[in-house]
Amino acid sequence: MDRNIPLSLPTCKRIFLTLTLLTSVLTFGQNREQALQIQGEYNVSKIHSFTSELKKDFTTSRTKVLSMAKSNGWKISETLENGNFVELQDVGPDGSPIYYSTFSDNVSQVSRASSLYSNGSLHLDLTGEGMQVGVWDGGVALATHQEFDTRANVGDATNDISAHATMVMGTLIASGVKEKAKGVAYKAKATTNDWSRDKIEVSEAAANGLLLSNHSYGIKSDRVPEWYFGSYIKVSQDWDKIMFNAPYYLMVSAAGNSQRMGDNKAPIYGKSSDGFDLMLGFAASKNGVTVAAADTRINTDGSLVSATVANYSNFGPMDDSRIKPDIAGGGNNIYAANSSSATSYDTSSGTSMATPGITGSMLLLQEYYERLNESFMKAATLKGIVLHTADDVDAPGPDFKMGWGIMNSKRAAELITNKDYTSIISEEILNEGDTYSIIVKADGNNTLIASISWTDPAADYVNRGLLNDITPALVNDLDIRILKDGKEFLPWKLSAANATDAAAKGDNSVDPFERVEIANAFGEYIILVTNKGNFKEKSQNFSIIVSGIKTTDCMIAVPTGVSLEEATEDAVNITWDAQTDALFEVQYREVGIGDWTTEYHYETTDSLKGLVNGKSYEVRLRTFCSENVVSAYSPIIEFTFQGTETHLEEVFVLEELSVIEPLKLSIYPNPAVEQISINGSVSQNAMFSIVNTMGVTIKTGEANQKKIDVANLSTGLYILTVQDLVGVKATKFYKS
Known part of the structure; x- marks a missing residue:
């Protein structure tokens, strides 16, 4: 399929006509109609068939686990001295007991979703209201905690209330009875489940339209042999199959907290004490998002000042050189609801706390996308946007400590807002052996970035005992390239054998996400998406995301000359x-x-x-x-209206008041840093609004004080509008 689509005016017009611009009634959240819309794109019989397999495997495995635990004197569960809860879940192909463990040390803070709130820098009024998220953990959250109202539902028939699960749930959806405990998606609903039947329950929930689930736990790393680390094993395969069968569903999991434990005595790179090669189990799946924890400094405008990986957060790589973890969030000193009572709180640190910050932020992005487009994003699109817009850290490109960098919810939302204006977000399908191509025009100011993201089929091959097995888990190998004047721009890639080296550019044959960047781009470029053939099912869905472009010469200006x-x-x-x-x-x-x-x-x-x-x-x-x-x-x-004698009266209708001298609007200083001041007289009834270049009103208030605080605005161009008795006047200013 050769898709040559220059983004000319006719293309833009077709885009307008096929979208839902003309409706003024928007729906939010995940209601029954939306669930059916998602299910309509699924092969439900395939999902049910795999879920049945999981149930049979669970019954067989559980019997085997309990028998071997009795024979070997293994503990079924225990609470460690650091407060982490561990429980025997499975036995590996080599007879090793596999314990799940919560990932939490003590203390933390969440991601930058605040820019999406009504009082945030984008003023989008996103809260998670009507949205649904799943939480699986070592027990269930205290659903009756005052922070959850009636929005926490217990999915399992269990009395095992978990402090860890409660804090994770709080970081996600707490309403903010105590402001500093407020969750990221503070009006969302969540179902809390223990981890004993996680794959079965998630598969069923995904079939019914679940978009996101949070898993702040993983395999306990000091109780498995070295070959498990960085390996694609049966549990990785199972979770990839769930996500491939339900392509709107995305699993978000914690990277783990054993960076300094020396648990992998034979890492694929470096010494045991270096912290590399610690990815395990479902954190090693291709299609999910694995979250690292970071120490960050962030300005009030949301810009990243600095970031370093937290001293407990696990490093990649995967043995096949895949980039894991995928993304990083704030993981230190998070204050959250606790299970001691309905009014208790505590602080905690760890990738467990960073993960719900990422999950909650992605839930808000799904809410926003659905608000604008009346449909949710596929998981590959959501994951792609998060990785595409992440704040790069240290050397350019990804690394094996924090993946693609620190999640930037603000930039992700701006990308969604600018869809078909300065960005492309498109869900496509590529047939085996075909080519997808588009022509784009760089905006001349920003880095041109193009990414592809896809939910890859589960690999048939799983490791069963080979140390540092480099066999790629990727099944359908898509490739993205950007071409201009005979020059080819390649995506980022990393090498497990050289894990501390900066990212290079070349043919990436292991990751189901690829990103190409061109600094100082100018003029037209061709973006190509190809494949190396041999697709598992003859075609592959993928999402393409592009930023730093102009799709139109339209300017955001109020119509004139009426x-x-x-x-x-x-x-x-x-x-x-x-x-x-x-x-x-x-x-x-x-x-x-x-x-x-x-x-x-x-x-x-x-x-x-x-x-x-x-x-x-x-x-x-x-x-x-x-x-x-x-x-x-x-x-x-x-x-x-006077029939054929009608004429326009040059009057601005604002209030039923007498006309005064027209408002002459000018401001100082310009550029502004902390505040702007209005020159000239304004009435006691004058109101102002500040609009950004996307046409979003981000600040309003009374103008009669003539001084307006702009300290919290991001750097950029804005329009100040003042509405007074005789009309509306506007002027531009630059916030530096």
Whole structure:
């Protein structure tokens, strides 16, 4: 399939017409209708078949585990001196007991999802309300804790209340009865389960539309032989199969906290004390997201100052050189709900605490994407966006300590907002042997970044005892390249044999996510996605994500030059100034009465129909540069319809007050750092708003004090609008 799609104006128009721009009713969360929409794309019989296999395996395995535990004197479960809970879950192919362990030391802090809240820098009002998330852990959370309201549901018939599970749940969904314990997705619902039947329960939940689950636990690393580390084993395969069968579902797991324990005596790289080659079990699956913990310093505007991997967080690589962990989040000194009572709290550190910060942030991104597009992202898309927008740390490219870097929820949300304006987010399918290609134009200011992400089929081969086995787990090998003037730009890759080396650029044949970056990009580029053939099922779904581009020459500007033209007995034509590539929204109604009549045009004229002689009407317009990138409305204008004698009255209708001297708006300083001041007089009723270049209003308030705090704004260009008695005036300013 050769897809040559230059992002010209006609393409942009087709995008507009096929999206849901014209609806004003948005739904949120994961209701029954949304679950059915997700299930409609699944092979439900295949999921049920695999779930049945898991149930049979569980019954057989449990009998074997209990028998061997009795014969060998193994403990079934215990609580360690550091508070971690461990439990015997399985026996490996070599007879080794496999214990699951919670990953927590003591103390922590969460990711930058605050930029997505109503009072955050993007003012998106994302809360997780209506969204669902699953939590599997060493026991269940205290569902009656005051932080959970009625939003925590116990999925297992168990009385094993876990302090660890409660803190994880709190980091995800706590409402903020105590503000510093507030969860990332603080209005979401969560189901808490113990880990004993995790694969079975997740497979069933995923079949019913579950999008995300949190697993802040893993195999205890001091109780398995060295060949387990970095290996693709049966449990890795099982989780990959669950995610492949249910491609909207994504597992998020903790990397573990044994960096300094020396548990792997024969790592694929370095000495045991170096901390490399510690990935185990489902943290080693290809399709899930594995989370490291980091010590971070972040500015009030959300920009990363510095980051280092936490001194307990496990390092990769996988033995086949796959990049694990995938991403890092804040893992230190997190204050969260505790299970001692319904009003108790505690602090904790560890990858256990970093993981729900990432899971909760991704849940908010799914909420936001669904709000804008009326559908959820596939797991590969969500994972791809998170890795595409992560804050790079130290040397350019990924590493085996923090993967692609520190999660940046703000940048991820901006990428989603700018879809089809300065970014591409597209879910595609590639047939075996075919090529996908698009032509993009660099914006000339930002690094051109193109990524592909896919949910890969579970590998048939699993390691059963070979130390540091480099056999690739990747099944369907997709490749992304960027071409310009005969030059080929390649994706990042890492080598397990040289784990401390900076990332190189070359053919990546092991990771189901690839990213190409071009600094100082200028002009047009061709992005190619190809494959090496031999797909397991003859085709592969994938997601492509591109940023640092221009898909249109449209500018986010309020329409100007509005005038009335030819009128009939019940209608009047309105015109306005043209703008390249813009879609215009026109709204009109009888003054102050009823809902707006809304129409959309690429042309610069509209016929306002159904008007009644002698009645007064109001009109406003705004500019769409993509489905989600929109200007503020023009000032409301009023006219009285007089049939063919209608003319425009040059009056801004704001309040029923007498006209005063027109507002002359200027500000200082410009560029601004901490605050801006308004020159000239404004009335006691004047209001201001600050709009960013995406058309999102990020700050409002009273303008009569004439001083506006902008310290928390990100660096960039903004529009200040002041609405006073006689109308609206606007000016641009730069926040440095």
